[in-house]
Amino acid sequence: MKPCEICGKDFEFRQQSHKTCSLECQIEYRRKINREKASRHYKPKPPRPDVGCGSCGAKVTVAKMGPTPKWCIECRAKREDRRARKRQVGSRRTCHKCGTPTPEAEGKPGLAVCNDCRVDPRANAYDKERRRTLRKYGITQDDYDRLLHEQGNQCPLCKTTDPGNKGWCIDHCHQTGQVRSLLCNACNMAIGQANENPDVLRAMADYVEAWKVKI
Numbered sequence: 001m002k003p004c005e006i007c008g009k010d011f012e013f014r015q016q017s018h019k020t021c022s023l024e025c026q027i028e029y030r031r032k033i034n035r036e037k038a039s040r041h042y043k044p045k046p047p048r049p050d051v052g053c054g055s056c057g058a059k060v061t062v063a064k065m066g067p068t069p070k071w072c073i074e075c076r077a078k079r080e081d082r083r084a085r086k087r088q089v090g091s092r093r094t095c096h097k098c099g100t101p102t103p104e105a106e107g108k109p110g111l112a113v114c115n116d117c118r119v120d121p122r123a124n125a126y127d128k129e130r131r132r133t134l135r136k137y138g139i140t141q142d143d144y145d146r147l148l149h150e151q152g153n154q155c156p157l158c159k160t161t162d163p164g165n166k167g168w169c170i171d172h173c174h175q176t177g178q179v180r181s182l183l184c185n186a187c188n189m190a191i192g193q194a195n196e197n198p199d200v201l202r203a204m205a206d207y208v209e210a211w212k213v214k215i
Contacts, residue, residue, distance in 0.1 A: 163184050168182040
């Protein structure tokens with residue numbers, strides 16, 4: 001008989017190494033041994049040194065864990081208050097082109113741009129396509145404006161002033177590549193569907209005239 005290391009109760013042991021009377025006491029004894037081993041190897045970390053506030057220079061106590069603070073409590077509260085007031089006043093952001101207040105740009109990344117200075121992406125796409133077309137046919141913008149002025153700002157065939165959704169079409173000879181005039185979209189498509197064949201175009205005109213007389 002010998003006493004249990006945990007509860008102190010006398011028990012009959014089978015081996016000399018047995019030190020507990022039951023399974024519960026054995027588990028608690030092993031936990032006790034592990035805690036004692038851990039305490040022998042435990043080395044407490046040295047305290048983290050205090051830092052100075054980045055704004056007022058006051059002494060700031062650093063916690064045992066977590067990031068190192070940059071400002072004291074008072075300066076941090078002031079910074080958050082300034083940020084809150086800046087978010088409330090939307091007119092603090094101004095357009096980087098004209099300098100007018102742009103409250104709609106508050107809270108958005110990038111440079112602030114007012115509605116008057118904002119460029120429509122569709123306009124850029126239209127100008128880019130116009131430059132590509134002029135290079136394709138070997139003319140300049142001045143040549144384009146001169147042709148349109150000589151036509152009286154209208155289609156030379158149907159006399160319409162509405163060029164269509166795609167603007168004035170540059171009509172040219174597919175054999176020589178020479179630019180002839182500026183046509184509306186409908187007339188340009190009609191000539192293209194007829195393969196620029198004058199006989200087909202005259203037959204189409206005669207066909208329409210014949211049926212027009214009959215009606």
